[in-house]
Amino acid sequence: MPELPEVETIRRGLGKFIISHRLISTEILCEKSFIGTPIVGKVKAIRRFGKALVIDLNNCQSLMIHLRMTGQLIFDSTQNTDRYAAGHPSDNFTSTLPNKQTRVILHFDNGTLYFNDQRKFGFVKSITTKDIEKDSFIKKLAPEPWDIKLEDFYEKLQRHKNSPIKTVILDQTIICGLGNIYADESLFMSNIHPMRKAGTLTKTEANILLNMADKAMNIAIASGGSTMKDYVKADGTRGDYLDKFAQVFNRTGKPCVVCGTKIEKIKVAGRGTHICPHCQQLPQSKFQPSAELSSEINLSPHKGASKNA
DNA sequence: CTAGGATCCTGTCAGC
DNA sequence: TGCTGACAGGATCCTA
Numbered sequence: 443m444p445e446l447p448e449v450e451t452i453r454r455g456l457g458k459f460i461i462s463h464r465l466i467s468t469e470i471l472c473e474k475s476f477i478g479t480p481i482v483g484k485v486k487a488i489r490r491f492g493k494a495l496v497i498d499l500n501n502c503q504s505l506m507i508h509l510r511m512t513g514q515l516i517f518d519s520t521q522n523t524d525r526y527a528a529g530h531p532s533d534n535f536t537s538t539l540p541n542k543q544t545r546v547i548l549h550f551d552n553g554t555l556y557f558n559d560q561r562k563f564g565f566v567k568s569i570t571t572k573d574i575e576k577d578s579f580i581k582k583l584a585p586e587p588w589d590i591k592l593e594d595f596y597e598k599l600q601r602h603k604n605s606p607i608k609t610v611i612l613d614q615t616i617i618c619g620l621g622n623i624y625a626d627e628s629l630f631m632s633n634i635h636p637m638r639k640a641g642t643l644t645k646t647e648a649n650i651l652l653n654m655a656d657k658a659m660n661i662a663i664a665s666g667g668s669t670m671k672d673y674v675k676a677d678g679t680r681g682d683y684l685d686k687f688a689q690v691f692n693r694t695g696k697p698c699v700v701c702g703t704k705i706e707k708i709k710v711a712g713r714g715t716h717i718c719p720h721c722q723q724l725p726q727s728k729f730q731p732s733a734e735l736s737s738e739i740n741l742s743p744h745k746g747a748s749k750n751a
Numbered sequence: 752c753t754a755g756g757a758t759c760c761t762g763t764c765a766g767c
Numbered sequence: 768t769g770c771t772g773a774c775a776g777g778a779t780c781c782t783a
């Protein structure tokens with residue numbers, strides 16, 4: 443489920459294997475999955491831009507890798523039996539490679555890096571290092587939650603005031619790094635219903651949402667995202683890595699960790715969305731005249747979140 | 752400009 | 768068992 447925490451996990455984990463090692467050759471098993479011309483050279487650094495990974499070589503060339511929905515990176519060491527696997531969890535993590543889903547194979551002087559991708563949405567792209575920031579995807583990326591200024595975020599919510607808040611936070615040009623899982627998790631942690639129109643959030647709520655997005659992703663990064671270690675239990679059975687940190691995602695029908703209400707799955711802008719119907723309520727659906735009006739009247743019996751900021 | 756839906760592709764799973 | 772349709776962690780492109 444390559445969202446930011448997983449890509450960051452890969453960046454850190456893969457670095458231990460390939461930094462200062464040489465990329466020797468490339469096998470392209472699916473034309474669509476490799477953009478540009480294969481390159482060779484010694485790995486200098488691995489960087490991350492949102493959900494994109496960039497491997498810099500020492501000759502001013504780089505590989506940009508985006509896993510999209512189902513991409514995986516699996517490194518097999520030739521020196522020992524070590525395997526490092528991360529990305530979209532599947533049995534590929536433990537099976538023999540290459541297999542049917544292997545799209546690109548990168549040969550290093552100390553092992554083999556497999557790029558697997560069931561749905562072929564992801565890609566590996568060769569690019570001159572200095573042009574990374576000019577890449578059409580990377581140049582549009584918004585800052586990550588911990589770098590966003592509340593004022594800027596709030597202003598963007600106003601610009602997309604009629605869109606559901608979930609759609610807005612999935613937009614990488616507004617806030618970078620959230621995918622379907624962490625969008626649901628962040629909204630749950632903020633007690634905000636995903637269908638709320640972005641323009642109805644108060645500045646206080648926007649601030650909470652930023653903080654929760656930060657928190658959700660940092661918890662996930664700290665716990666290592668979806669690595670092989672977490673996916674495969676000690677006894678070899680398949681584990682559910684989501685159990686570690688998901689409070690609503692994929693927990694349809696299970697009790698809310700806060701109030702015990704059953705988690706529901708709904709659809710927001712075409713994406714499966716998980717909510718606790720008790721903790722995340724839409725502000726009064728039918729009986730209020732309009733969203734504009736109800737945001738002016740402070741309906742909350744608690745201390746106002748509306749006055750000055 | 753924004754908002755919404757279709758689309759890229761393959762695999763899996765529920766229902767008949 | 769075999770078929771069909773819905774759906775899947777992302778992002779872009781097209782339409783209104």
